[in-house]
Amino acid sequence: MDTPSNTTSLEQLKDAYEEARGKHLKLNMSRGKPAPSQLDLSSALLGAMDSYMTADGTDARNYGILDGIPECRQLFADLLGLNPDRMIIGGNSSLSLMFDIVAALCLFGTGGNRPWQHYRYAGTPVKFLCPSPGYDRHFRICEELGIEMIPIPLNEEGPDMDLVTTLVRQDPLIKGIWCVPLHSNPGGVCYSSRVVEELASMETAARDFRIFWDNAYGIHHIYEEVALKNILDACEKHGHPERTYYFFSTSKITFPGAGVALIASGPGNIKELKGHMSAQIISYDKLNQLRHVRHFKTPENIRAHMAMLADELRPKFDLVLSKLEMGLKGTGFASWSRPKGGYFISLDTRPGCARRTVALAKEAGVVLTDAGATYPYGKDEKDSNIRIAPSYPTLEELDAAMDIFILCIKIAALETNNSK
Incomplete structure (x- = not known):
């Protein structure tokens, strides 16, 4: 479908929209799912292993080793610059680890401080700062556990640290x-070293303040490799070794449903977490841990695998960005991020147009993440942010979806103009 020009009238745009809707497309871009071609790159993981014994002689088919087999902890420690003795390898989902840890803090507290639920029962629930636009599933954890969320603007270097440091100090x-x-x-934002240092060193009124450091895309470079200062090292340097919980997973590296996740933190936190986990599980899936170690062997092999994944994703990001440039540049209808890596592109419509755009696209067969989902409570005060997830569709499908999406942005913008 040819995208109507930037001077097309609203009536002509709606005619083009009805034509698109008549094609009864079914294109889903609501989540950042790896495409089958990406998953195929990890197919060798599914081959049978000729031995199930770990390096220390443990039979991976049996019970034991709550914190994960040593060679798996070492592999990811070497990859990410972490301490293998301050790490727990979990199941396939880092989100599960995040939920379990927040829930444990609510139930038991940490470091001898009161459980966070105490404050909720007293009528003054605890609060989390939520750099926005952000990850909707983080916000869902807070909603589920009754934690109040405070949106924080996200700038090119990371969260607005003037606001963050003021709030946590008070x-x-x-x-x-x-x-x-x-x-x-x-948005594809990469935190600067200055922001990492400030997060690690800032004064907080709460002794049990915690940073939930979800480094989900830490090696997902598409256009340019970006270095990230080690938050755990920075926290230890500034005398706050227990401040950060660091999360990582292979969900978008190998298989989302059968990957490996980890939590790294200070020694006190790891000891606490192992205590809680010992009441919940005897050991996570050591066979899967061993399978990942045998498949990748070294951090260099993981990085080579990521280069192949980048080659799969880059044409899709190129297509989305070129379509946005051709269809919307100079209109004033939208602005968008140009990420160096990761899985998403963040687009801002004119205020008041995001929900209408997403609804129009859905009617025409293109399902996007709900407008507002990238903000706490699903409330984007400007009603402008939309998350674009290009990874799953084929290039042909993505091309058709972007034509419809751009058409919907224009219709919503012109409708808003006419209503004023």
């Missing part, structure tokens, strides 16, 4: 902050 009920520090979801 309010002891602010207990945490969500961070996706590299190629953030959805």
Whole structure:
């Protein structure tokens, strides 16, 4: 479908929209799912292993080793610059680890401090800072556990640190902050070394303030490799070794439903977490851990695998960005991010147009992430942010979807103009 020009009237745009809707397309771009071609790159993982014994002689088919087999901890420690002795390898989902840890803090507290639920029952729930636009599933954890969320503007270097440092210094009920520090979801923001240092060193009114450092896209470079300062090292240097919980997973590296996730933190936190986990599980899937170690062997092999994944994703990001340039540049109808890596592109329509755009696209067969989902409580005060997830569709499908999406942005913008 040819995208109507930037001077096309609203009536002509709606005619083109009806034509598109008549094609009864079914294109889903609502989540950042790896495409089958990406998953195929990890097919060798599914081959049978000729031995199930770990390096220390443990039979991976049996019970034991709560914190994960040593060679798996070492592999990811070497890849990410972490301490293998301050790490727990979990199941396939880092999100599960995040939920379990926040829930444990609510139930038991940490470091001898009161459980966070105490404040909720007293009528003054604890609060989290939420750099926005951000990851909707982080916000869902807070909603589920009754934690109040405070949106924080996300700038080119990371969260607005003037606001963050002021708030955490003044309010002891602010207990945490969500961070996706590299190629953030959805804007592709990469935290600067200055921001990392400030997060690690800032004064907080809450003794049990915690940074939830979700480094989901830490090695997902598409156009340019970006270095990230080590938050755990920075926290230890500034005398806050327990401040950060660091998360990572292979969900978008190998298989989302059968990957490996990890949590790294200070020694006190790891000891606490192992205590809680020992009541919940005897051991995570050591066979899967061993399978990943045998498949990748070295951090260099993981990086080579990521280069192949980048080659799969780059044409899709190129297509989306070129379509946006051709269809919307100079209109004033939208602006968008140009990420160096990650999985998403963040687009801002004119205020008041995002929900209408997403609804129009859905009617025409293109399903996008709900407008507002990238903000706490689903409330984008400007009603402008939309997350674009290009990974799953084929290039042909993505080309058709972007034509419809751009058409919907224009219709929503012109409708808004006419209503004024």
